[in-house]
Amino acid sequence: MSTGAAAETYSTAMRQGLHGCGVCGLISRPAPGAEEGRCPRCDEELAFRKRASIQRTWAYLLSAAICYVPANLLPVLTTTTATGTDSDTILQGVVLLWSPTGWPLSLIVLVASIMIPSAKILALAYLLVTARRGSIKNNRQRVRLYRMVEFIGRWSMVDVFVDTFTAALIQLQPLMSVSPAPGLLFFAAVVVLTMLAVESFDPRLIWDAASSGEQVHA
Amino acid sequence: MPEGERPAGGIVESRGLPRSRTRLSLVWFIPIVAALVGVWVAVTRIMGEGPVVTLVFQSAEGLEAGKTKVHYNGVDIGTVTAIRLSQDHQRVIITIQMAPRTEAFLVEDTRFWVVRPRISGANVTGLGTLISGAYIGMEIGSSKQGRRHFEGLETQPVITGGEAGRFFVLKAPDLGSLDTGTPLFFRRLQVGEVSSYALDPDGKLLTVKVFVRAPYDQYVNPNTRFWHASGFDVSLSASGLKVQTQSVLSILIGGIAFETDATLPVLPPAEADSVFTLYSDRAVAFRPAPENPQTYRLIFNESVRGLAAGSPVEFRGIPVGEVTDVRAQIDLRNFQFSVPVTIQLDPRRLGVKVVGTAAGVNLETVRRRLIDSLVGHGVRAQLRTGNLLTGAVYVALDVFPGAAPATVDWAQRPVELPTVPGQLEQTEESINNIIKKIDRMPLQQIGDNLQKALGDLDLTLVSARGTLVTAQGTLDNASNLTAPNSAQVQQLDATMQEVSRAARSVRVLTDYLERHPEALIRGKQGEAK
Numbered sequence: 044m045s046t047g048a049a050a051e052t053y054s055t056a057m058r059q060g061l062h063g064c065g066v067c068g069l070i071s072r073p074a075p076g077a078e079e080g081r082c083p084r085c086d087e088e089l090a091f092r093k094r095a096s097i098q099r100t101w102a103y104l105l106s107a108a109i110c111y112v113p114a115n116l117l118p119v120l121t122t123t124t125a126t127g128t129d130s131d132t133i134l135q136g137v138v139l140l141w142s143p144t145g146w147p148l149s150l151i152v153l154v155a156s157i158m159i160p161s162a163k164i165l166a167l168a169y170l171l172v173t174a175r176r177g178s179i180k181n182n183r184q185r186v187r188l189y190r191m192v193e194f195i196g197r198w199s200m201v202d203v204f205v206d207t208f209t210a211a212l213i214q215l216q217p218l219m220s221v222s223p224a225p226g227l228l229f230f231a232a233v234v235v236l237t238m239l240a241v242e243s244f245d246p247r248l249i250w251d252a253a254s255s256g257e258q259v260h261a
Numbered sequence: 262m263p264e265g266e267r268p269a270g271g272i273v274e275s276r277g278l279p280r281s282r283t284r285l286s287l288v289w290f291i292p293i294v295a296a297l298v299g300v301w302v303a304v305t306r307i308m309g310e311g312p313v314v315t316l317v318f319q320s321a322e323g324l325e326a327g328k329t330k331v332h333y334n335g336v337d338i339g340t341v342t343a344i345r346l347s348q349d350h351q352r353v354i355i356t357i358q359m360a361p362r363t364e365a366f367l368v369e370d371t372r373f374w375v376v377r378p379r380i381s382g383a384n385v386t387g388l389g390t391l392i393s394g395a396y397i398g399m400e401i402g403s404s405k406q407g408r409r410h411f412e413g414l415e416t417q418p419v420i421t422g423g424e425a426g427r428f429f430v431l432k433a434p435d436l437g438s439l440d441t442g443t444p445l446f447f448r449r450l451q452v453g454e455v456s457s458y459a460l461d462p463d464g465k466l467l468t469v470k471v472f473v474r475a476p477y478d479q480y481v482n483p484n485t486r487f488w489h490a491s492g493f494d495v496s497l498s499a500s501g502l503k504v505q506t507q508s509v510l511s512i513l514i515g516g517i518a519f520e521t522d523a524t525l526p527v528l529p530p531a532e533a534d535s536v537f538t539l540y541s542d543r544a545v546a547f548r549p550a551p552e553n554p555q556t557y558r559l560i561f562n563e564s565v566r567g568l569a570a571g572s573p574v575e576f577r578g579i580p581v582g583e584v585t586d587v588r589a590q591i592d593l594r595n596f597q598f599s600v601p602v603t604i605q606l607d608p609r610r611l612g613v614k615v616v617g618t619a620a621g622v623n624l625e626t627v628r629r630r631l632i633d634s635l636v637g638h639g640v641r642a643q644l645r646t647g648n649l650l651t652g653a654v655y656v657a658l659d660v661f662p663g664a665a666p667a668t669v670d671w672a673q674r675p676v677e678l679p680t681v682p683g684q685l686e687q688t689e690e691s692i693n694n695i696i697k698k699i700d701r702m703p704l705q706q707i708g709d710n711l712q713k714a715l716g717d718l719d720l721t722l723v724s725a726r727g728t729l730v731t732a733q734g735t736l737d738n739a740s741n742l743t744a745p746n747s748a749q750v751q752q753l754d755a756t757m758q759e760v761s762r763a764a765r766s767v768r769v770l771t772d773y774l775e776r777h778p779e780a781l782i783r784g785k786q787g788e789a790k
Contacts, residue, residue, distance in 0.1 A: 062275055071275040080275030089275050095288070102288040106295035113302050128337070129328075225302070232295070243288075 055250070062089040093245035097175055103240035104167050110232040111160060117226030120206055124219045132226060133157060156202045156230070159195060163237045166192050170244060177252035185249050193241045199234040203227060311339065311359035316373050316397070318413040321353040323377060323395030331357055331397045332376070338363055341397070355413070357397070367409060370402030374414035416441065418456060425475035426453065429487075429531065431517070433467045433539035437489045438515030445471050446490055446518040452477035455517065469539060471517060482521060482528040486546035487539050490518035503544075522547060554582070554605045555628075556675040559642045559656065563683055565600045567654040568644065574604045576658040582606035584656060603675065604642075604656060629671055636679060639664045644683035654683070 056063055062071050064082040073080050079090040118130035133156045140149035166188050206227050213221040321344045331339030343356040376398045445453035453473040460467055540546035574582040586603035639661050647655045667679035742749055
């Protein structure tokens with residue numbers, strides 16, 4: 044939606060060479076030669092853009108992507124019943140739940156535990172690549188995507204909670220017991236790392252390219 | 262803090278930060294750690310991946326890919342990952358992912374089998390599989406040679422898991438009520454089991470493999486005898502009814518017992534896999550082995566019903582041998598049937614200790630002399646009924662002083678001993694004689710006479726009956742005469758009254774005459790007046 048022409052007309056704090064303190068709201072100007080500093084009033088760190096945003100987001104994202112592999116390959120839950128011990132990965136759980144009547148549940152697990160984490164990683168990677176390349180296309184969609192990723196991030200933790208609750212509640216020794224398996228740790232790591240990645244991404248970078256003619260910071 | 266610099270527009274200048282930043286953010290530490298952890302997990306997974314084993318079974322009943330486990334002593338050490346049919350569709354090939362570090366278990370003589378619920382006699386095993394489903398059991402071999410492809414056992418071995426003890430091999434003519442898992446008893450204590458059995462290739466004997474648990478295996482030595490303690494051993498023989506049992510358990514499911522003759526010197530325990538004979542019962546097991554048995558032939562010209570191989574041969578009631586063969590023969594010269602009975606004598610069984618055996622003396626000649634002398638003194642073989650109930654007979658060697666003289670022909674093979682007709686035959690003969698005498702009696706004639714006599718008697722009886730009827734009539738008449746209202750009685754009554762009246766008249770007359778004797782002359786006075 045945003046056009047190059049429109050971008051010309053916008054003015055940003057960075058363009059004005061001003062820092063806005065996120066804590067006390069004081070507007071300040073960076074010291075000559077410096078791009079960052081501290082708020083003279085509340086001592087909050089100031090920067091035009093989040094520090095090393097793209098690099099840090101990439102780092103978190105890569106970690107999340109690495110953890111995503113064992114999260115899906117390792118079992119997340121070990122069920123011990125009288126008939127023996129079963130360790131199931133997330134995908135096995137989806138298959139296990141899939142039945143003529145239980146398919147909605149299966150679908151929820153599939154979406155929440157497999158599709159959303161991977162979608163988050165892909166979305167962030169897309170945002171990072173486009174921001175890095177200074178793309179000026181689809182800015183609004185990209186911001187919407189960012190908001191969605193930010194919003195949805197915390198909900199992926201539900202899976203981890205459900206598993207830990209199940210493990211804590213179902214302890215009917217010796218009949219049946221459920222315990223978390225290593226895959227769960229990686230799954231939690233994926234969720235946390237993607238949340239951190241979202242946190243470290245500065246959405247203002249999406250728009251920076253649009254307000255071109257400016258020296259790119261950060 | 263407030264520096265007091267107030268630039269135009271009221272915008273203060275922020276305080277500069279020391280520029281001490283490297284190009285690379287420390288945050289890259291996180292993906293490096295993640296990658297390291299990921300690699301570590303992957304490596305441990307791959308390293309932790311145990312060997313893959315394939316098993317061949319006849320049937321995969323109860324097995325499930327991804328679920329069925331391999332258990333060793335109750336420890337889960339593998340999972341079935343795939344089940345497929347063999348190329349010829351006859352068998353099932355099962356792929357198993359073993360647990361890590363199980364390579365040492367998979368050797369040449371490692372065995373696998375499917376554990377299913379099994380109920381045999383007193384043993385109920387694999388009950389857990391009713392709930393958990395079948396699993397694959399294994400026994401780790403002792404070989405050093407590794408192996409990855411195995412033939413699964415179709416039946417679960419009874420003894421597994423390196424239980425302490427020893428295997429012994431028993432040779433038996435028949436299996437009786439044995440089965441794998443049948444208990445083995447030592448002094449009625451269950452000390453082992455039958456682990457397997459197989460028919461010998463020649464089909465004559467069965468090889469029964471038994472396992473004796475430690476520490477009881479030390480009681481098996483080369484002198485030990487094994488016998489069928491199968492259930493209820495009822496034997497009817499010439500010596501009567503014999504019931505032998507080992508324990509209630511063995512009554513139900515059979516068993517094998519073993520024992521060592523206490524009188525024999527204690528020998529070191531037998532080697533594992535030593536071969537023993539499985540006897541049919543305890544008595545047979547402990548019958549002393551015939552030492553240098555001698556075969557003789559007895560020829561009977563009578564029925565040998567009740568005599569069979571195994572029937573005892575007794576000398577004056579002491580068992581000295583047994584019948585080994587009974588068959589008939591025909592003499593073509595006179596077409597006479599006779600029954601040669603082959604017996605085996607074991608003089609040792611007499612319990613007679615032979616003393617005075619000097620070196621150099623030929624035992625054979627001594628024996629011949631002995632037997633010659635015995636026969637000379639009238640020792641003969643005879644068939645005797647041992648048991649009236651069963652009709653079993655035995656061969657008795659006894660002295661018959663009146664027997665016809667006989668000699669032993671030592672040139673024959675086997676040597677024939679003289680016989681005398683059996684008691685049974687003698688009894689039969691005398692009974693036959695009695696029957697013949699009865700037969701000779703003129704029974705027909707006696708019957709006829711009797712018949713005639715009976716006819717006469719009948720006639721006599723008829724006439725007697727007529728007489729009786731007549732007598733009855735007579736008596737009836739007599740009865741009528743004496744009845745109270747019969748005519749005769751009334752007449753008699755009247756007569757008596759007349760007589761009575763006459764008598765009164767006479768009395769009146771005599772009274773008158775007494776008072777008037779003159780009336781005799783003059784007549785009545787009154788009349789006269």
